[in-house]
Amino acid sequence: MSRRLASTCIKLIFYLKYKNAVPRSNTKIEPKLLPGDLAIWLFIFMELLVFGIFFMVYAVMRIQNIEQFNYYQLTLNRELGAANTLLLITSSYFIVKAVHAVKANNIKNCIYWLYAALAGGLGFLILKTWEYIDKFSAGISLSTNTFYMFYLSLTIFHFMHVILGMLILFAIVIKAKGGAYSAENYIGVETGASYWHMVDLVWIILFPLVYIMR
C-alpha cells in the first residue's frame, strides 16, 4: 500500500514538474508566462506589496476607529471617484489596443492609442486635483484626523504612481516615434502596459476601500 502511494506521489511530482516541458529542438519556443520585461514584474510585485501593507494598515485602523471612518467617508466625493475609476479603466483598455496595434505592426495606431491612454491618465490627474483643492480649501490636512491622514496619504501616493505611469507611457511614445518597436519587438510596449494596468488595479481596490465600503 505504502509503496503504491509512494510511486503515485513520485509520478505526480514528475507530472507536475514536466507537464509544461517543451521537447528539445533547435527552435526556441518557451512558454511565456508574463508579458513585458520580467524586471517590471518584480517592480510591480514590490509596488503591490507597498500598497498591500498600506491597505492592511488602513483596514486595522478602520476597525479601531469605525465611527470616525464611516462618518468622514461620507465627506468624500464619490462621483469624482467613480468618474476617475471609469477614466483609468478606459485608459487601460486603450493601452491594450496599443499593444494589439504594435503586434499588428501598426505603429501609427499604437502611438494614437498610447496618447489616448495618456489622456485618460491626465483626466484622472485633473479630477483628482480638483478633489484635493476642494479638501485643502476646507482646511483638511494630514493632521486633521486618522481617516483623512489615510485618505490623503493613500490617494497622493497613488497619484504619484499615475504620474510615474504616464512618464513611462510617454517614454514609450517617444521610442515608438523613433521606430523602436515593431511586430517582432514590442516588449517595451507590453512592459509599460503592464505597469499601467497595475496603477489601474491599485485604484480599483483603493476606490471602494476608501470611498465606498462601510
Add this chain to the structure above:
Amino acid sequence: MKYESQGIAKMYFIAAIALFVGQILFGVTMGLQYVMGDFLFPEIPFNVARMVHTNLLIVWLLFGFMGSAYFLVPEEAERELYAPWLAKLMFWIFLVAGALTILGYLLVPYARLAELTMNDLLPTMGREFLEQPTITKIGIVIVALAFIYNIGMTVLTGRKTVINVVLLTGLVGLAVFFLFSFYNPDNLVMDKYFWWFVVHLWVEGVWELIMASLLAYVLIKVTGVDREVIEKWLYIIIAMALISGLVGTGHHFFWIGTPDYWQWLGSIFSALEPIPFFMMTLFAFNVVNKRRRDHPNKAAVLWALGTAVMAFLGAGVWGFLHTLAPINFYTHGTQITAAHGHMAFYGAYVMVVLTMISYSMPLMRGQKAANVTAQKIEIWSFWTMTLSMVAITLFLTAAGVMQVYLQRYSADPLPFMVVQDKLAVFYWLREVAGLIFLSGLFLYLYSFFAKGEEVKLVEE
C-alpha cells in the same frame, strides 16, 4: 586601467584609508571611555572623541566615493576625465580643510572653535554629525561643486551608461541634501526635522544610489555578466530604494514634535527599506553565480559579495528591528541604534568603498590583481574586520535590549547612568571586538605591501 586620469583615484583612496585608520583609533579610544570614563581626560574627552570618530567616517567615505567616481567615470564614459588638474586641486583643498577641522576639534574647546571660525555670522555648528565649522561646510560645498562639475562634464560629453548616470544622480543628491546643513532654524523641532534631510536622505537615500552603482560596476568587471542584466537590477534596486527611503525619513520623526501621521508613514515606508538591500544581495550572488570568467582578483569578488550581505544585515535587518513606531517608542536613542549604525555603515558604505579599492588599486599599480600572498592577507583582513564588526553589533544589541528593559520597559525603570553601569560587561566585550577590528585593519594595510607570487592570468 584604460585611461590615465583614472589614476587620480589612488591619492583619494590613500587618504581615505589613512583617515579610516584614524577613525578606528578614535573608535577604540571611545569604546574604552565607555567603561573607563576618565581615560585620556581631559586631553580627549568623550564628546570630542565621538565627534572625531563620526566626522572622520563621513570624510573618509566622501574621499572613497570621490576616488571611486574618478576611477569609474572615465572608463564608463570612455574618455579621459574632463579636468584632471581640478580633481588634484580639490583633493588637496579637501584634505587640508578636513585635517584643519579635526585638529580644531582636538586642540581647542568646541565653543572656542566656533568663535574662531566666526560661527555667529552664519550659525551652523553644534549639531550631531554636522559639527563642522561653517567655513568647513562652505569648503565642502565648493569641493562638491567642483567635483560634480568635473564628473558631470565627463559623463555628459562621454558615453552615458546606466551606471554612470545613476552614480551622478546620487552624487548630485549628496551635494543638494548637504545644503540643508546651512539651514539652522531656532525652533528645535524644525531644526531636527531638516537635520534629517541631510542625515537620513544621505545614508538611506542618495548614498544607496552611489553604493548600488559602484557595486554594479565592480560586478560587471569581475564577472563579465551582460551589462543589460546588471542595469535592469540596478533600475529596480534604486527605484525601490527611493520609494521606501524618501518617505521612510518619517521613522526619525516619531518623537521629535512632528505631527502624529509620521508614525504611520514612517513605519509603513521604512518597513520596506530592507527590500532594496535584500535585492542587492540576490543581485550580487546571482551575478557572481552566472559569471562568465573567474577574475584573478578574488579579494574584490569577496568584498563585493560581503558588501551585499552585510548591507542587508546591518541596514536592512538591524534597521527593521527598531523601525516600527510602537517598538521605536522604547528603543530610540539606545544602544540598539548604535548597533544598527555600526553594522549599517560598515556593511553598506565602508565595504563598498573597500570593494572599489580592492578592485581598482592593483590596476592603478599596473597589475591585473594583487599577488597571491597579498590577496590572502586581504581576505584574512576581510574576515577579521567583518566578523569583529558582527561581534560589535551583537554585543551592542545585547546592551541595547538590556538598556531598553531596565531603563524604559520594566515596572520600575532605572536612571540612565545606573543602567550604563550594568551594561559594562557588554561594553568590555565590544571593546575587545573593536581591538580585533583594529588588528584586521592593520592586516588590511599590510596587504598593500606584501610581496608574493604573481597571480595566474586566465585568458578571457
